[in-house]
Amino acid sequence: MSLGGDQDDEGLTHVDRDPRFAEFVAERGDALLRYGYVLAGNPHDAADLVQEALVKLRASWARVRLKDNPESYARTTMARLHLRAWRRRRREQLAWDPPERAHHDTLPDGDEQRLWHALAGLPRRQRAVIVLRYYEQLTDEEIARVLGVSRGTVRSQAARALAKLRDSVPAESAVPTTRGEAR
Amino acid sequence: MSQLEEALRRTLAGAAGQAPQAPATLTGTVEARYRRRRNRTRAMLATAAVVAVLGGTAFALKDGTPRAMPAAPPTATLPPAIEKVWPQAIHDLPATLPDGRAFRPYQFIDDRTLLVTPEDRTKLPDAVYAYDVRAGDARKITDLPKETALFPEGLVAGGGRVMWWTVPGNGRGQLWSAPLSGGPARVVAGLPMDDGGVDAMAVAGDRIVFSVQEGGVFTVPLRGGTVKPVKGGADSHLLAWPWIGRPGMASAKGEPMFGTIRNVQTGETDTAFTRPGDESIRCGLEVCAGWTVRGGFTRLRDGSQERPDPCADRPQTVTPGRFCAELVKGSGQALEVLRDRRTGRSAVLGIARSSMLGLVPNMGQRLMHYTVQGRMRLVDLTKIP
Structure with missing residues (x-):
């Protein structure tokens, strides 16, 4: 894949043009979009999150690649961006237009469709905690670090989110009355 | 894991499969935007330099010209061990309390006694203990009332008492307190609070000072009473008593976190230095860290001593304030290194990456803890000069 974009008019160094960044985007772009999609709940904000996180990653690419995990860096950046109110300002800058699809119609059964709808009703932070716990499968301690909040906040946000979700789906659809303190 | 939690896993995994695919042009788009933003920042910096010269002020650029952040290649040389x-600052202890339970330390009450709660992933802590680390003896201070304190958090001791907060729900938060000498806990304050709860709490004389996540600094007598707002602290957060500031951790408008701080006892204020193009600046009492298109930086609040942030590449560890941690690859294993952004000194913590999460110094945190070679190691950041 080509680096694309505008012509280099500043004599960028070989390191600055590291083709491994392009390889990373090509290999992991879809996975990041999947994560962005469950985080944001819609394809436009997902695309926006991914794009912005990748720009930040690009700015730090040389160091992140050598010292850390670029994907972890991108995902943490996305989670933090998700909690900020930057999206509306940048929406107009979105470089591609993801197709609108009735995603909930493609989920396999009614309960999951209802849960997906119910997730849309959660406050942003509660949704982030749920996604980091049950999609990213992080511990509460890790979630606290990613989101920059206390572990107690993670627990209380998760408990409240689960209570809301429990209320949103019918009693017969796999909804217990207590949450296992598994973490 | 409950059925609801299992259903959530299935739902999220299923929904992820419906996400759009990345376009083939994504790399080019990102690259172009990165360069545009970098060029715009350089142009803004150049303009700022001219303004500074024309205005004849000391404003802005420390050396008058925009400069590229040094590339700072990852060091191949590990710093010395923290023991050296x-x-x-370090204390090595058995990894469990005398009764065999794992524990979570919060702070030293005196030079030998730790405030701790039992740590068990499957249940909430039952009580707060004073753990005498020299005698190896743990004394129960108070039971944690389960019926209301679902998620006790922010444990702090001072003025002969221990206190914590919780948000049991319905938009109201509670501050709890118990005597350090032992005795029942009781609610000393209740007030409207969102799910974020209290973001900082400290003891100042005979009062508890605290701020809430949505903004607002308050005090209440240690033994309970009327909650009073701190004058001029309506949209502020407690940074380190007597300093309060704004905006707090939830800064959403791109303003530097704790960019403006005020000493509520003396009235002294301080506004952190910023440049055009700076992003995501997070400040503590002394040090700020942030981003530009060239990478992460750290500098003192007055703008001096700017350098690449040694921890900028790990956003999960990018915390405001003086200390941060990063992974350094030496000749062999990659090890976690604690960095002092103020002095530039570093030390190897003695653990590999996998065990790192959870010990990174957080806002206001003075005690780091981790397990090394089967023992609990504490790093008391207040003991680092």
Whole structure:
């Protein structure tokens, strides 16, 4: 894949043009979009999150690649961006237009469709905690670090989110009355 | 894991499969935007330099010209071990309380006694203990009332008492307190609070000072009473008593976190230095860290001593304030290194990456803890000069 974009008019160094960044985007772009999609709940904000996180990653690419995990860096950046109110300002800058699809119609059964709808009703932070716990499968301690909040906040946000979700789906659809303190 | 939690896993995994695919042009788009933003920042910096010269002020650029952040290649040389660099700051203890339970330390009450709660992933802590680390003896201070304190958090001791907060729900938060000498806990304050709860709490004389996540600094007598707002602290957060500031951790408008701080006892204020193009600046009492298109930086609040942030590449560890941690690859294993952004000194913590999460110094945190070779190691950041 080509680096694309505008012509280099500043004599960028070989390191600055590291083709491994392009390889990373090509290999992991879809996975990041999947994560962005469950985080944001819609394809436009997902695309926006991914794009912005990748720009930040690009700015730090040389160091992140050598010292850390670029994907972890991108995902943490996305989670933090998700909690900020930057999206509306940048929406107009979105470089591609993801197709609108009735995603909930493609989920396999009614309960999951209802849960997906119910997730849309959660406050942003509660949704982030749920996604980091049950999609990213992080511990509460890790979630606290990613989101920059206390572990107690993670627990209380998760408990409240689960209570809301429990209320949103019918009693017969796999909804217990207590949450296992598994973490 | 409950059925609801299992259903959530299935739902999220299923929904992820419906996400759009990345376009083939994504790399080019990102690259172009990165360069545009970098060029715009350089142009803004150049303009700022001219303004500074024309205005004849000391404003802005420390050396008058925009400069590229040094590339700072990852060091291949590990710093010395923390036992050598800051021996006065570390305490090595058995990994469990005398009764065999794992524990979570919060702070030293005196030079030998730790405030702790039992740590068990499957249940909430039952009580707060004073753990005498020299005698190896743990004394129960108070039971944690389960019926209301679902998620006790922010444990702090001072003025002969221990206190914590919780948000049991319905938009109201509670502050709890118990005597350190032992005795029942009771609610000393209740007030409207969102799910974020209290973001900082400290003891100042005979009062508890605290701020809430949505903004607002308050005090209440240690033994309970009327909650009073701190004058001029309506949209502020407690940074380190007597300093309060704004905006707090939830800064959403791109303003530097704790960019403006005020000493509520003396009235002294301080506004952190910023440049055009700076992003995501997070400040503590002394040090700010942030981003530009060239990478992460750290500098003192007055703008001096700017350098690449040694921890900028790990957003999960990018915390405001003086200390941060990063992974350094030496000749062999990659090890976690504690960095002092103020002095530039560093020390190897003695653990590999996998065990790192959870110990990174957080806002206001003074005690780091981790397990090394089967023992609990504490790093008392207040003991680092």
